[in-house]
Amino acid sequence: MAASPRQKPVFRFAPSPNGPLHLGHALSAILNHDMARAADGRFLLRIEDIDQARCTPEFEDGIYADLAWLGLGWEKPVRRQSEHFAEYQSALQSLIDRDLAYPSFLTRGEVRAFVSASEAGRKPWPRDPDGAPLYPACDRERTVADRRRMLESGLKHAWRLDIERALTTIPGRLDWTETGDGQTGQIAADPAAWGDVVLSRSDAPSSYHLSVVVDDALQGVTHVVRGLDLFHATSIHVLLQALLGLPAPLYHHHRLITDDAGRKLAKSEGDTGLAELRAKGISAADLRRRIGL
Structure with a gap:
């Protein structure tokens, strides 16, 4: 490494x-x-x-x-x-300003009901690598006026990455260098598999995905050594690094106990x-x- x-x-x-x-x-x-x-x-x-x-x-x-x-x-x-909440907010705001993030208003219960209704019709709902259902498109497809009205009403909301729009801003292939206990070499990233991930919630000013890439960059981290359970999440991290202009460390995902x-x-x-x-x-x-x- x-x-x-x-x-x-x-x-x-x-x-x-x-x-x-x-x-x-x-x-x-x-x-x-x-x-x-x-x-x-x-x-x-x-x-x-x-x-x-x-x-x-x-x-x-x-x-x-x-x-x-x-x-x-x-x-x-x-x-x-x-x-360091202000630093995460600054990164989030840069994505919002570029129309790469949108407010989402569905509660967890509403998402579950939406997915259950879809699957009741024998249409399987797409899931991320951890098995969680992808977030429905309804909030992403709202008009600007509709979003503004809902935000001004004080509705609780999260901010999510518009994965499709984000990927259109990245030229070429996304990948990372891996030296861990599973696959090694240049690993092709697949951020789309995660759907529109959360960047912040009403009760948390930043998500793990956003804060970890900001922290690693600000601390000059060159080698990320962590468990294999986070291997697939690296796809989102390298995408955020590319969107925010942050350096990409080397990754080493180790075996789990x-x-x-x-x-x-x-x-x-x-x-x-x-x-x-x-x-x-x-x-x-x-x-x-x-x-x-």
Whole structure:
């Protein structure tokens, strides 16, 4: 994974403080740290705390404690997304100004009802690589006057990327350089598979997709090392990088840690956290062996 000789390679670990870190997070953090050290590069820690309803200072403190226990050191100060909302808004506004983003008003329940009605007629609804139904076209097809009227009425809304219009502004093929545990080499991006992705919501000033590309660019990240579950999402990220004129890092999507049933570990499922393992007397060296390092 080569980088420009004029710049040290920059790696980052970017957890969300919405639950305790588990073995999957440990693998990602250690790989980023060790690959940065091997490349004589920099290792950054970024706290992705846009979701203010679920992220807490206690979980953030837990991240610092877990990484210190693993023997990892990172540059300071740590970038916290909640301190940079204006930068995400600026990127979003540039897309809105170019008519590449539109306000969407359907609730999740309304989308489910729309999709169910379509599929009741035995017409399968298209889904993204994660299996979620693509957003219907009704809001994208509204007139400018209709959108303005609905916005001025105070209706809650999200901003979505107009994927078809966005792709018409990009000449040639979109791809990224991949060195991970699955496909490698130049990977052809397929942003259209995701439909009109969310860029911001009424309760969150930026989506993961938008904030991650802005953060990586502003922090000079050259190597993105993360789990294979985000492999396909990279198609959206390289599109946003192209639209916003941001540099594209190299990508390395690593294997996932799974349970005995083959399910990916997740905070939402209450999988055993690093702090709990530490309390049971497991050492950092034991944990490295447990995750195959």
